[in-house]
Amino acid sequence: MVSYVVAAAMLVALYVLTYYNLLKGTRCRSDTCLRGRTVIVTGGNTGLGKETALDLARRGAQLILACRSKQRAEAAVFDIRKKSGNNQVIFMQLDLASLKSVRAFAETFLKSEPQLHVLINNAGTGTAGKTADGFNMAWGVNHLGHFLLTHLLLDRLKQCAPSRIVAVSSTMYRFGKIDFSNLNPPGESLIQLIQYYSDSKLCNVLFVRELANCLEGTNVTCYSVYPGVVNTEAFRHFKWWQKVFFAPVATLFFRSPADGAQTSIFCAVQEGIEKFSGRYFTDCKVQEVLPHARDDAVARKLWELHSVTAWLESVAADGRCCLSQG
Numbered sequence: 495m496v497s498y499v500v501a502a503a504m505l506v507a508l509y510v511l512t513y514y515n516l517l518k519g520t521r522c523r524s525d526t527c528l529r530g531r532t533v534i535v536t537g538g539n540t541g542l543g544k545e546t547a548l549d550l551a552r553r554g555a556q557l558i559l560a561c562r563s564k565q566r567a568e569a570a571v572f573d574i575r576k577k578s579g580n581n582q583v584i585f586m587q588l589d590l591a592s593l594k595s596v597r598a599f600a601e602t603f604l605k606s607e608p609q610l611h612v613l614i615n616n617a618g619t620g621t622a623g624k625t626a627d628g629f630n631m632a633w634g635v636n637h638l639g640h641f642l643l644t645h646l647l648l649d650r651l652k653q654c655a656p657s658r659i660v661a662v663s664s665t666m667y668r669f670g671k672i673d674f675s676n677l678n679p680p681g682e683s684l685i686q687l688i689q690y691y692s693d694s695k696l697c698n699v700l701f702v703r704e705l706a707n708c709l710e711g712t713n714v715t716c717y718s719v720y721p722g723v724v725n726t727e728a729f730r731h732f733k734w735w736q737k738v739f740f741a742p743v744a745t746l747f748f749r750s751p752a753d754g755a756q757t758s759i760f761c762a763v764q765e766g767i768e769k770f771s772g773r774y775f776t777d778c779k780v781q782e783v784l785p786h787a788r789d790d791a792v793a794r795k796l797w798e799l800h801s802v803t804a805w806l807e808s809v810a811a812d813g814r815c816c817l818s819q820g
């Protein structure tokens with residue numbers, strides 16, 4: 495009997511040690527105040543986005559939650575206001591699965607808000623289906639929608655420099671591939687969906703690299719982020735029997751959303767990281783990415799492709815100016 499108790503106690507101790515040393519991650523220790531600064535968080539209604547928004551609201555920022563669901567976003571606005579005591583938290587409609595919606599959001603934002611200091615491209619999905627423009631969902635939302643959004647807001651960020659862009663990527667970028675001859679492949683098997691997700695997260699890393707080159711000398715800096723494995727609503731699409739197995743593991747071993755949000759917060763507020771613009775951060779530190787994610791030729795080609803394509807017409811000017819530098 496005693497040996498069972500000892501064994502159980504040791505397991506608990508082991509879990510606590512693992513949790514705090516490996517899973518919980520590093521906290522952002524910056525006490526930067528954001529009073530008078532305007533921040534957009536895409537997908538700020540739940541998970542990592544909501545926790546990031548809450549932290550920045552506590553620092554006094556004016557926050558725009560850019561979300562697709564009015565109802566879900568307004569619940570989050572209410573919650574964040576209550577927890578932070580900051581009433582400058584508002585919702586604006588943005589569906590990243592529609593380039594038209596991205597343009598409409600940017601237009602509304604630019605008309606109603608004179609300033610933008612931090613853009614957090616956080617929303618993400620790995621689900622099946624196509625965007626309104628016919629792209630695979632993960633690629634269209636995680637990469638393309640954010641690519642356009644960033645371009646449409648870039649001048650405002652430049653006017654308000656020093657300012658920052660944070661793109662929430664994933665370690666899944668490792669498995670990402672960019673096949674320029676087949677950028678929007680058909681098929682929606684689980685393996686394919688994982689591939690599209692990974693591809694989109696690789697695009698996030700490459701986009702931030704190229705963007706940093708473009709932004710040199712503007713005092714606008716950008717960073718990609720891996721939040722760790724986090725217990726969010728990202729797994730809401732699982733079937734019930736998958737959830738039965740998944741839930742206990744997620745509860746015990748995944749990071750909480752508040753812990754997972756630390757690196758996004760760090761990249762948004764930490765002083766002195768400007769020299770790392772374009773790099774990939776995890777656990778509040780720069781991490782070197784694999785060679786395929788620092789291939790500047792591919793990054794530039796990806797950029798060029800969008801910039802010269804008709805549906806991204808309005809970003810062409812920026813794209814070309816950047817390309818000519820390379």
Ligand SMILES: NC(=O)c1ccc[n+]([C@@H]2O[C@H](COP(=O)([O-])OP(=O)(O)OC[C@H]3O[C@@H](n4cnc5c(N)ncnc54)[C@H](OP(=O)(O)O)[C@@H]3O)[C@@H](O)[C@H]2O)c1
Nearest residue numbers: 537541542562589590591616617618664723724726727728
């Ligand atoms: N959780 C992890 O372990 C993990 C690991 C690595 C990277 N990430 C990345 O972290 C980011 C945040 O994910 P999360 O874990 O917090 O997931 P989550 O709880 O599922 O939140 C995702 C957010 O993105 C929004 N979103 C999805 N599709 C959208 C669209 N078409 N237009 C606008 N917003 C849309 C969601 O809105 P709705 O609420 O309306 O659906 C939600 O607010 C994602 O980019 C994800 O890829 C997460």
Ligand SMILES: *[C@@H]1O[C@H](CO)[C@@H](O)[C@H](O)[C@H]1NC(C)=O
Nearest residue numbers: 652655656710711712713714
């Ligand atoms: C960038 O910031 C530095 C230091 O504050 C300043 O001297 C410089 O003029 C700024 N450059 C631009 C383009 O805003």
